[in-house]
Amino acid sequence: MLRNGWRPHPFRQYLLKVHSRCNLACDYCYVYTLADQSWRSRPMVMTPELVAIAAERIAEHAAAHDVRSVKLILHGGEPLLAGHTYLREIVETVRGKAGPDLHVDAAVQTNAVLLNEDTLRSFSDLDLTVGVSLDGSRRANDRNRRFANGRSSYDLVSDALGLLLTPEFRHLYNGLLCTVDLANDPIETYESLLQFRPPAIDFLIPHGTWESPPPGRFPDSPKTPYADWLTAIFDRWYGQSGETVVRLFQEIMNVLMGGSSASEAIGLTPSTVVVIETDGTIEQTDSLKVVGQGAPGTGLNIVDHPFDAALEHPGMVARQLGWDALDDTCKACRFGRVCGAGLYPHRYRPGSGFRNPSVYCPDLYRLIEHIHSRLVSDLRRATR
Template identity: 75%
Template sequence: MLKDGWRPRPFRQFLLKVHSRCNLACDYCYVYTLADQSWRSKPMVMAPDLVTAVAGRIAEHATAHNLRSVRLILHGGEPLLAGHAYLRKVVETLRAAAPGGLHVDAVVQTNGVLLDEAALRTFRELDVRVGISLDGGRGANDRNRRYVDGRSSYDAVADALALLRGPEFRPLYTGLLCTVDLANDPVETYESLVQFEPPMVDFLLPHGTWESPPPYRSSDPSNTPYADWLIAVFDHWYGRSGETVVRLFQEIVTLMLGGASASEAVGLTPSTLVVIETDGTIEQTDSLKVVRHGAPVTGLNVVDHPFDLALTHPGMVARQLGADALSDTCRDCRFGRVCGAGLYPHRYRPGTGFLNPSVYCPDLYRLIGHIHNRLVGDLRRASR
C-alpha cells in the first residue's frame, strides 16, 4: 500500500508480444519507425519456456488478487507470423495454468494479411477473438500500410475480412483499428470501414510527443486539424444514430454522462495493462516507444519477478493515479475528467516528463466540446 491509502489495481490485461517482427512496413509504426528500436535485439518469437513462465506468473497474479477473469492480447509485430499452431499452444498453455474459476479471455490483434480459414478455425475452436488494423479504402490504407517492397496490403486484408464476416467466423470479429491520416477524407474513410460491417471502429491518433509532434500538430492552439477530421466523422456517424460503435466517441459520451472509460485514450480509469516482450521482459504500455529508446522498460522479467513488482513501477503508478497524475492545466480544465490528458505517452515533454497536457490538447478540447454541445442541444430539444 502506498501513501494516503492508495492501492494499485491488479493487472487484468496481459499483452504478449509473441512475434517481434512484421510483414508490413507501416510508416507510422511506433515499434519500428519511432524512437525506441529495441525490437532489433529481441528474439523473433517468444520461446515455449517463456510462455510457460508467463502462464505461471499470470496464475500467480490472479490468485494473489482473487481475479475472476483476465484478458490475453496476442500482439506483435505481427502475431500470425508465429503461425496459428503456435498461437494455439500459447492460449492452451495459459488457460491450462489458470487457477480454478479464472476465465482467460483471448484476442489477437493482426494486420490481417495472413488471416486464412485455417487460422480462423483455430481461433474459433479456442474462442479467440480477432481485431484487424485497416486505415480505410484502398487508397487510404495503402498510403501508410504497405509491404516492404511497396506493394498494396489492401486486397489481402479485404479477403481476410470477407472470411471473418461470414457466418462461420463472425462471432470472433471484434472490430477495426484505424490510424487517423489527415490526408485521407474523414467521411470516406469511415464509410470505407463500415462496409466491412465492424462491430466497432477505433480511430487512433498518430503517436507523438511535445518533443516530436505528430504530423501537422503545430504549436498554434487554434490549429486543430485532428479535431476537424474527427468532428467530420462524428457528425456523419451521429446523424446516422451511431450505426456502429466508434470507440472514441462512445467513450467520450460515456464520460460526459458520468460513466468510466474503458480506453486509455481518454478518461481517468486506472490502467490495468502490462506488456510482456518476446524475451520475457515486463514492460509498460508499448506506445511509450514513441518517447525514447527504452522508455517502456521496467527492469523486470517474467522468469525472476512477479507481476506485483511491476505494479509499483513509477510509470505504472502514474497510469493508475487518475487526476493526481495530471498537470495543473488538466486538473483546472472544464473537460479534464473527460479528456484525462489523453494517452499517457502523448503528454511527454523533456524537462517535465509526463506532467503535461497531451500534445493533442487543442484537438481533444475542441472535439470534446463539440460532442458536448451536440449532446446538450439534443437533450434540451428532447425536454421541451
C-alpha cells in the same frame, strides 16, 4: 499497499508480444519507426518456456488479487507470423495455468494479410477473437500500410475480412483499428470501413510528444486538424443507431454522462494493461516507444519478477493515479476529467516529463466540446 490513500489496481489485460517482427512496413509504426528500437535486440518469437512462465505469472497475479477474469491479447510485430498452431498452444497454455477459477478472454490484433480459413477455424475452437488493422479505402490504406517492397496490402486484408464476415466466423470479429491520416478524407475513410460491417471501430491518432509532435500537430498552434477530421466522422456517425460502435466517441460520451472510460486515451480510469515482450521483459504501454529508447521499460522480467513488482514501477503508478497525475493546466480545464490529459505518452515533454497536457490538447478539447454540445442540445430537446 497504500500510498497517500492510493491503492494499486491489479493487471487485467496482458499484451503478449508473441512475434517481434512484421510482414508489413507501415511508415507510422511505433514499434519500428519511432525512437525506441529495442525490437532489434529481441528474439523473433517468444519461446514455449517463456510462455509457460508468463502463464504462471498471470495465474499468480490473478490469485493474489482475487481477479476472476483477464484478457490476453496476442500482439507483435505481427502475431500471425508465429503460426496459428503456436498461437493455439499459447492460449491453451495460459488457460491451462489459469485453472477453473480464472476466465481468460483471448484476442489477437493482426494486419490480417495471413488470415485464412484454417487459422480462423483454429481460432473458433478457442473462441479467440480478431481485431484487424485497416486505414480505410485502398487509396487511404496504401498511403501507409504496404509491404516493404511497396506492394499493396489492401486486397489480402479485404479477403480476410470477407472470411470474418461469413456466418462461420462472424462471432470472432472484434472490429477494425484505423490510424488517422490527415491526408485521407474522413468521411470516405469511415464509409470505406463500414463496408466491412465492423462491430466496432477504433480510430487511433498517431503517436507523438511535445518534443516530436505528430504530423500536422504544431504544439503552439491553436489549429485543431485532428479534431476537425474526427468531428466530421462524429457528425456522420452520431444518431446512426446500430451502424457500428466508434469507441473513441463512445468513451467520451460515457464520461460526459458521468460514467467511466475503458480506454487509456480518455478519462481517468486507472490503466490495468501490462506488456510482455518476446524475451520476457515486462513493459509499460508500448506506445511509450515514441518517447525514447527504453522508455517503456521497467527493468523487470517474468523469469525473476512477479507482476506485483511491476505495479510499483513509477510509470505504472502514474498511469493509475488518475486526477493526481494531471498537471495544474489539466486540473483547471473544463474538460480535465473527461480528457484526462489524453494518452500518457502524448504528454511527454523534456524537462517536465509526463506532467503536461497532451500534445493533442487543442484537438481533444475541441472534439470533447463538440460532442458535449451535441449531447446537451439533444437532452434539452428531449426534456421540453
